[in-house]
Amino acid sequence: MPRVPLTPINANIRHRRELTPYERGIIVGLSCGGVSLPEISRVTPTPTSTIHDTISKSTSRNDGESAPRSGRPKLLERYEERNILRLVRLHPKWTYKTLLKEAGLEVSHRTVYRVLKKHGIRNWLAKKRPELSPEVARTRLIWAREHANWTHEQWMNVIWSDECSVERGTGKDRQWCFRTPAQKWQPEMVQTYKKGKDILIII
DSSP, X not given: OOOOTTSOOOTTOOOSOOOOHHHHHHHHHHHHTTOXXXXXXXXXXXXXXXXXXXXXXXXXXXXXXXXXXXXSOOSSOHHHHHXXXXXXXXXXXXXXXXXXXXXXXXXXXXXXXXXXXXXXXXXXXXXXXXXXXHHHHHHHHHHHXXXXXXXXXXXXXXXXXXXXXXXXXXXXXXXXXEEOGGGTTSGGGEEEEOOOEEEEEEO
């Protein structure tokens, strides 16, 4: 019960503290003996609102102990969380909208975000790298090994010419993917792009 403005404050009354089973037993005992709430408040001392709640909840408590707090109920069952993890591993570049639709869930993106974050998975912007076929990658590796021992003076005589063609409307939107930080360079997590031909000019 809130205090009436401008009335004296009882300095003996303790606020914002959970009562012990012993204190609750005293309050319930006094109430059963016919003592009024204001008198119990003066004797204990305890706010009358707390005394009222203690008496009303006395039948639901076990030896004056508070009932365990259950907390907020889970929005997703364990099998639903497992299904979310399975889908993002199979389809890392799905959007949240597609993921929720395919999983058959009616929860917010934030709920899915919390589930994934618990397992170290976030929705990251995909890393970009040139699109390389196995043959081109092998050729580049051979070239790099052949020039691995070049000196600084030799490289100072080199000019790189990067030839590329640009066609309007062929650009790609940036992709996002569900992954852990350690998975950023895995092939399925990367967004590739076509690169022009590099020409080495020695002067």
